[in-house]
Amino acid sequence: MADDVLILEDFLPYRLNRLAEAVSRDFSRIYRERYGLTRPEWRTLAALGQYCTMTATQIGANSAMHKTKVSRAVAELERRGWLLRETDPSDRRVEHLQLSRSGTAAYRALVPLAKDYERKLLAALEAAEQANVVAGMSALERVVNEKSS
């Protein structure tokens, strides 16, 4: 508790980052090896798969991505023919995005793999530990959201 040394291994921001990076890196192999997707592209795909139709701004807010990341991910998915844009007739700044047939197919192929990954990760924990993870994350999310608001 002395204020002269920080035990980095116990420091919450560091632990969170280390953990998130390891998990993210590990999981990214699933969509990277199979489809060559980047993380922003995967997130955009996941958001559109879940919500069917969204604007770029909505994707950014929902997936916590900078708008330039969204813009580039959308452009790449469109280039692949996985995504369709439709300009809003009542506000021509806005583009409504949705997955094409082939984009939906890729999404549907990835969802079970993603769920499997999560399932296996949590299966290595005891039931009480799983509950701790879920409750702890929710609590931290609550605090972080309070701070930013």
Next chain:
Amino acid sequence: MADDVLILEDFLPYRLNRLAEAVSRDFSRIYRERYGLTRPEWRTLAALGQYCTMTATQIGANSAMHKTKVSRAVAELERRGWLLRETDPSDRRVEHLQLSRSGTAAYRALVPLAKDYERKLLAALEAAEQANVVAGMSALERVVNEKSS
């Protein structure tokens, strides 16, 4: 539980990343605004402050940073006069690094701020939630370490 839609907001890798990014971004203001440090530089400073003397390779292993990140962070800290290198006489590839007097001063100034940040973050949680966070993170770390080994 259906395998056709993934609820991104409940998906563990995504939640972890979102949380870690938010906390890291928030905390980074402390060392960035005050000293203009980048995250790799802060981590290197923290590692050397904790362990007194380390090699670049050890810092990378300890802080989960790529060796090029460490190399650049060390170079910058040295440029500031915060860090001293000493070539190992028995193996001239190895450099033993340690903080200089001014580097130590900066470290000592930052440690209480870091601890304060963590304290305030956890103070917004109830006791049971804090326990959940600590236990949940430890459990996840265990699993991730098992996977990579």
Next chain:
DNA sequence: CCCTGTTTGTTACATTCGTAACCGTTGAAA
């Protein structure tokens, strides 16, 4: 109708980052 300010989304530029190549050093085997 124009002017101003705001919003959506894209692009230019500089910075950061990782892969891979690299240099100098070491140790060990031939």
Next chain:
DNA sequence: TTTCAACGGTTACGAATGTAACAAACAGGG
């Protein structure tokens, strides 16, 4: 002694990212 693989650390180069500037479209007064 010579050779060569392995290691510590740096650097070059391409990819990814964020900041800021930007164009186009809207909204609301004057």
